[in-house]
Amino acid sequence: MASSDLDEKLPSVEFVQVESVQALASNFGASYYEVPDRYIRPEVEADTVIEKGSFELPVIDLAKLRDSQFSQAEIAKLGCACGDWGFFQLINHGVDKDLLERVKADITAFFNLPLKQKEAVAIANNGIDGFGHHFVVSNEQKLDWADMLYLTTQPVSERNLLFWPTNPPTFRDTFDEYSLKLNKVTGELLVAMSKDLGIQSDVLFNLFKGLPQSMRMNYYPPCPQPEKALGLTAHTDGVGLTLLLNVNDVQGLQIRKDKMWFGVEALPGAFVVNIGNVLEIASNGKYRSIEHRAVVNTTKERISIANFQSQCHLETVGPLPEVVRGGKENYKSLSYGEYFKGYFSAKLEGRNYMESLKIN
Ligand SMILES: O=C(O)CCC(=O)C(=O)O
């Protein structure tokens, strides 16, 4: 990571290096169908899954949030979505189609490069940015059926270009443009959420001062035993808000509600947005950071881009006084550094870490 005052306040966590799943998957011939033991997740077969299409994830229209005629009703809908599902699809977000197509083309081209070329931006020891595997903290830990590229994207001063691909040549410009556009969308959502929470409209925006942002680009190769493996472990997002782009129209996201898993069918051109941990905590539990995971399939590769919007790293992680208004705080308050050290050490396991921060 770039060295700066900000980084000195963030702990470094040592991740264990593991081989590329894309390379591993390419070894599977017609006669060999078993994924290695470290990828086997017995829980997947046992879980109840509600298939996409048989329920409706809330859909929020950003154009309506902007329009004084509709904004009040749409803000109320947004508030319900954040409190009930912790997830919604965002349409009419204003990020134009052409840019989304370039984002999709560039990340697909990157993942299609030979492994050696992708390793030009491999994560370095103790770092988070780069291509490879993140969040693996022990040799015993179960592994996800995915490779990923992680980049710190905002503020620009925090970028470490060593990890930004130069192949395809358009990658850096495309992601620079994309990250700026997503900050704009996030800013608008934060204002609408503040209104829903009944606090001054700039309170959340100020908590997210500078709109720190990173992106995790996930590549899930086809898997010979999809019912036994997971593309991404059940987790909650550590950040404030996540805007997920489904890159190649292959679905795989599942979210947990009422002890069941719901398969999400991302609407074409929409972002699937979810509340992250720090926003659940800031809202004192009014909004919910929901467990989600990615499943894989036998025949199709899947690519997604999760855009993580974080609160300012210098601000405390804790319930906002404006929300608590002298009532009971439902979560502990801690520095951003302490909070993230705990998050990474918990190996992304479901909601365990969030539960440990709750005050009963
Ligand atoms: O790929 C997906 O659908 C989920 C990605 C995700 O949850 C993440 O990157 O945090």
Ligand SMILES: [Fe+2]
């Ligand atoms: Fe996530």
